[in-house]
């Protein structure tokens with residue numbers, strides 16, 4: 344696709360101004376959620392336990408002992424939630440399927456009542472003109488599979504491909520876009536290295552095995568989906584925009600190479616080039632004999648894909664710092680310091696730097712060319728709730744964040760990046776993993792006592808962006 348974009352630029356020589364921007368025709372506007380974060384109904388209709396049920400019940404793991412037992416009760420309220428999507432004018436909705444609803448034992452028989460829910464949801468979406476984008480794995484691994492080793496064992500990758508087939512068999516006649524995994528970086532390193540996410544393990548060897556088995560699971564599932572007739576297959580990563588703090592320093596550049604390897608190339612190279620990068624093989628060999636990577640695996644991982652999903656929130660700056668202990672979630676990163684956020688941050692403490700997104704998209708376009716991309720998540724945590732006087736949720740900072748990042752997307756498109764769509768994270772405030780319900784990413788506010796939904800000002804702003812397929816030339820906060 345050749346992108347045609349227009350922009351009304353700032354006055355010559357003047358300070359950069361907020362200006363009107365139009366996105367290419369057919370640019371997909373959407374919103375995203377994930378099963379464990381919104382569904383609730385944790386024990387209904389035959390759903391089995393997931394690693395997040397176990398983890399959230401483990402004292403000290405999740406803020407204030409919050410769990411996804413009820414969450415946004417989307418399982419029962421999905422019709423109202425689709426009605427909200429219609430109000431916003433969404434063209435597409437990205438949601439994930441709960442593996443333990445579909446196969447409560449992970450690899451055992453299919454639970455048709457679990458699939459019924461996704462069947463109803465898909466029909467509701469399509470009936471309202473909203474295109475479903477399905478993610479097969481957004482972190483809620485069946486607990487039974489974790490009991491047998493989780494992502495550290497090959498059997499989980501094989502079970503994933505079978506599960507993918509069972510979902511396709513039910514929804515494949517209506518769902519066009521299939522995403523295998525969401526952010527395998529988080530599943531592997533936060534789940535098995537730092538342990539801040541389920542299953543809460545702290546072991547670098549397990550983390551590297553998980554990286555491989557997640558990728559293998561993706562490859563096996565992509566092949567199975569393709570054989571079954573799936574049209575558009577992809578994977579969503581959270582590639583990081585990693586920069587050396589001092590761009591001139593060779594030591595900082597080397598620090599950036601290692602972190603870029605651990606966060607980006609270890610996933611992207613096997614996916615797009617069919618081989619792990621040599622420096623990362625060496626890096627992993629410090630921890631494991633690599634026997635879990637079998638002959639032929641990289642070719643499986645290299646299965647052709649039609650779209651790369653990119654989730655972006657914040658950039659990463661690193662420098663060489665002798666004596667620095669390794670960051671647990673980046674095994675082998677001793678001697679490397681991660682810069683603390685500078686400048687404005689969101690409520691979760693993440694630095695705001697839209698230019699990092701443009702930089703990242705251009706880099707992906709250059710190093711892994713030929714595959715269209717979608718922003719499958721981008722958004723910000725801010726705490727605002729309804730103003731008692733007006734009933735409105737004045738989340739101006741979120742509007743600014745989204746406006747800045749959409750301008751960054753537009754910039755990337757103008758520079759030739761094949762970016763096809765944007766999904767805001769998230770439709771609803773929801774269970775934000777280890778942060779529980781304390782961090783709110785929704786463009787729609789959720790009162791967790793009454794389950795009342797109130798579109799925030801950002802939702803109304805986003806609706807207007809969608810309507811005009813672009814940004815207007817006012818500063819987003821002018822009202």
Ligand code: FCB
Nearest residue numbers: 377525526768775776784
């Ligand atoms: C991403 C996750 C998503 C949400 C956002 C804030 O890493 O994919 O579920 O938690 O961060």
